[in-house]
Amino acid sequence: MNESTRPTAKKSPSINDVAQLAGVSVSSVSRYLNNGAHLRADKKERIAQAIAMLDYHPSLLARGLAASRSNTISLFSGQRLLYGVTGCIQGVEAAASAAGIVVNVVLLDERQSPDQLRQTIKSTLSANPLGVIIDQPRYGTGCDEILRSVNKDVPVVLIGGNRRQGQCQLFTYDDRGGYAVTQHLLRLGHKTVFHVAVPEEDETQTRQSGWRKALEDAGARIPALYRTSWDPKDAEAIGRKLGQDDEVTAIFAGNDEIALGIIRGLHAVGKRVPDDVSVAGFDDNPIASLSIPSLTTWRQDFERIGAFATNLILNRIRQGTPLESEIPYYIGDDADQLIVRESTAAPRS
């Protein structure tokens, strides 16, 4: 590091420097920093000026230590930054940053030993975050450890994942999406719709349940469910299998990547999409509009969810709004919608 090329950063000013320059006590500056209450206008003014002159920025560390609460939100997620997770992170960052809060993104690598996981979690929590967000908590991950270790007055919001009793947990209306996608395919004239489900749906309000409901409502036959891992290679194998069954004219895939895997499998056995088989995805991953054919899918707004989770925490902290924990939140609005593209069409016959 060539230090000389960087401007010599002088020691940054402390609250003491501000107090001296403004001619007030440190306590007053602290009050000013925290809410400005109980301060005479002229003092406020002087403090503001001193802060501006010195370009003072309070130390997160010292504040966190003194107040047993640091201006930080810890966001835990799995090790792989899949599409939904990145959207969520962006939403959390945006909402937090707008509130002057720093986000600590921690990727919990499940390949690590439980001890290492604990270490990471304890360490993160030792920084006294304002709140904690856990994206896609699963059984057997650090989620239990986090819930166990976190101070009980620190609000925790879970996003998706396996349902945890007694926790504030956000879900999207996956069932609505599954219903809409399936209905779309039925309306195109397909006799029924096959579903290839993504893992870990242990809840009732899922893509799968929406799919089932739509079939029931339409009086359509409910075919056997296919399950795949998150690996599109598995989906490709399933696609190959489904492609050999001429009964299959419409497939609803658990997400967009799975859909592409299935389409590759269908192609491999000579089926065209959407000419022979219609395939729809889920999420509206950017790839959905890039692939050929582009994918009909259900758009999910992950950023909004991340922002929502963040604001729940901020409201809890600032206004004491409780995090209604008993009932999970289902959130969804106009941003979540069916996007019809090239991969679905009326059946040929």
Place this chain on the structure above:
Amino acid sequence: MNESTRPTAKKSPSINDVAQLAGVSVSSVSRYLNNGAHLRADKKERIAQAIAMLDYHPSLLARGLAASRSNTISLFSGQRLLYGVTGCIQGVEAAASAAGIVVNVVLLDERQSPDQLRQTIKSTLSANPLGVIIDQPRYGTGCDEILRSVNKDVPVVLIGGNRRQGQCQLFTYDDRGGYAVTQHLLRLGHKTVFHVAVPEEDETQTRQSGWRKALEDAGARIPALYRTSWDPKDAEAIGRKLGQDDEVTAIFAGNDEIALGIIRGLHAVGKRVPDDVSVAGFDDNPIASLSIPSLTTWRQDFERIGAFATNLILNRIRQGTPLESEIPYYIGDDADQLIVRESTAAPRS
């Protein structure tokens, strides 16, 4: 939040509790925590036991404040978590977490006001990170502000982006990749290769320069360069245009998403890939193996780069290894390689 369902987290133990339980002074526990030097074996043993019994984890906040250095690496990136960035984050997290270090991922949203950006940066830096990593720094972003604000003894590593004189900066061998991809296409028998460049290549060792070199070495004509934004829609328009020129039989796209956009454009004007036109991408984004056709591309190992950056910082901190700043690091090895898939083939004629 239903507190009752969470085990009542008792106040976590402090270094004092450990000292008392072990029957030693706080200083000794601190020494044990930091390196264990100058401590009698039996004391070490007692301290270790006390720590285990209490499940003690030192406070990052207190350590950071007292030592003016917290066990944290701050990772700055742009607001959008594109493929390369997420890989890099994963690599940084993995390397950091293996070293017991927490990563602070901060997304700098360029739509924010300069003041807000400064606020975020100063705030992050006030936590005294061990080191700072900036992914894909651009002119006009917070990068300048970070370099200006960071204490000069804090190591900073830049990854990619615009070259900053005097900074330690990591680059991949994009030129090698560009060369390999272009050469691959030429060897298939294409007379020349068109290139659609991604934005912000202000350096010499780029995909573009590799492309140019390969053409020169082969004595092939160097066609006019096309430039696109990061938005695949623009690439689609370019693909449409290129598809109308029958001279165009091979295209090297600046990245995989651009490649897919181009392919869509080609399709729109009736050209098939690879039958009429070969298209290669760059990065080996997961979508490259999912699309139809799957993409020939240059694989980049972003995780390795993130891990490398992290280790540079850790070595600097722990062993005082200087961060040779004058010369940027170009890193690449067997993980970076040409992946030949379906989207490239010999020209038809």
Place this chain on the structure above:
DNA sequence: CTGAAAGCGCTTACAG
């Protein structure tokens, strides 16, 4: 090798 003491930069009762 070890401990007592000061200090990191804040917040927070406690007095006034």
Place this chain on the structure above:
DNA sequence: CTGAAAGCGCTTACAG
């Protein structure tokens, strides 16, 4: 409305 003082949980000279 305002300040002096204690304390948050550590590290780090300083003595010994």
